[in-house]
Amino acid sequence: MSMFSGLSAFPLTPLRDDALDEGAFVGLVGRLRDAGVDSITALGSTGSYPYLDRAERARVARLAVEHAAGTPVFVGVGDLRTSRVLHRIDDAEAAGASGLLLAAMSYQRLTDDDVFELFRTATEHTELPVILYDNPGTTHFSFSIELIARVAALPGVAAVKIPSVPADPAAAQERVDAVRGSIPAGVTIGVSGDASAANGLNAGCDAWNSVIAGTLPAPALEITRAAQEGRPADAVAASERLAPLWNLFTEFGGSIRVVAAIAEMLGLVGERSLPLPLQGLTAPQRARVAEVVRGLGLTA
Template identity: 45%
Template sequence: MTAMLLQGLSAFPITPADAEGRVDQAGLGRLLQRLVTARVDSIGLLGSTGSYPYLSRAERRGAIEQAVALAGDIPVLAGIGALRTDEAVALARDAFAAGARAGLLAPVSYTPLLDDEVFSHFQAVAAASDLPLVIYDNPGTTHFSFSPALVGRLSQLPKVVAVKGLAPAADAVAAHLATLKAGVPDDFSVGVSGDWNAAEALLAGAAAWYSVAGGLFPEPCLAITRAAKEGRAAEARQADDRLQPLWAVFRRHTSLRCVYAAADILGLADKAPPRPILPLQGEARKDVAAALQAAGLSYATASGCRPG
């Protein structure tokens, strides 16, 4: 049941907000509507791309309520990470009460954390509500890396049902997934982020793709996901190839900064990322516009498809 929840394409939208951190509900609504129209497998609200640590508890709860109301039967996963354990506990309860179907729990750190500290943190959050938890492994932002042994240990907690880790390159992904899967129960979902390596990860057996691009361009990312999950490798790779211009610009300017620029270029959401992060300007913004053009993504239709 829960494992089924964490399969396929999980689309991670930005959370547009004003300079004071108040969520732009109209902009967020437009982004969510594209995901609902395209029928993504789940919505990954308030992920790193959704800049969750920059938003207040009240804004985070409001965004989850809005997404759940719009999403219908599409499950909403919500980022519940926080620097303090008691804050993460409160956010887990909020997310559960607001109708999220799982919590994305990243071990946000300032003082570098030890394995036992992260384990206790997950234990406390798991005990706080009935929300299933996804281990959110993103060392580039949290500065904590989960070993396969720690993932295995956490997977013994009944509420911890999945891991979202960075996909390695194609030549390493099969071994990586095998190592992780060897340490967890059969119904535990091992999924990946890192858009440019996701197609190969899905082909190698990753259960889910937690996708930045999918949060803005659900259709082409669903095409990759469905082809890969159904074993049509050539088709999946072709669909992935069409997005290479996007992957190139993500690598160059970071995916978060690119999707903010892209959402603005497409007229979907014009808010800047939370400061100190600055919006892409000048040549960098032109790079994003050119990548959208090259990948055939310059259409601001509800689904992200080329207009009929």
């Protein structure tokens, strides 16, 4: 099985007084390693990569590899500027990363050719495998199937991370099949959008790039293992039990504030662990999160 298969957990990168909270981050990595996730992706969107400086990102990469104790660590190397992406790659390599996650971060709108050349430049710069990270909700760039095909054909691209698949299983299957049909054999597909992960895995995605697993690995592993072991209905049922959580992701404008609130509530990270200007959830929103987490028995 590919190193890129299974459950990849995306931990937060907690801050404390605007500095990296190393102890809390190491604790999160250890929690994921002990839970038995298949890989850890540091510095994904949930890991606040665009908010951190070069030294902070290099340090996070080193800590993740050091404390993952053999669990493969992938490191997010996205940046607005190509030359900075290459610096991030150098630092991730030096840290001992097993692979690189590259998003098409944008400020000015990017063309398909801009993004293709970014990936070409990045993959030519490194021998590490690269994961194409399609995350239009934050990057404001959407990969077409045609562009996925062009990028995935680059030597060095090992996996493609796609956004949420449709809730309807047939439509999910169609979407995953379309991606599969456009990429070389051996390139794996990961699904993100936690609420749609069971559907994505059941439709043949190789991996789940999971926000919730970065903080609560156990329920994410339950879904992943059910799908992997050919128990699709169990995967869907396990995901549906978490519906109150997925609903909070939608209602509160994205997942990062909700998982940060959970991690803060469980004492895994300190209060106000997100980089400002992200203030995190309000007190009434946090109360709602706590109620849902307790109701689902996820306080361990």
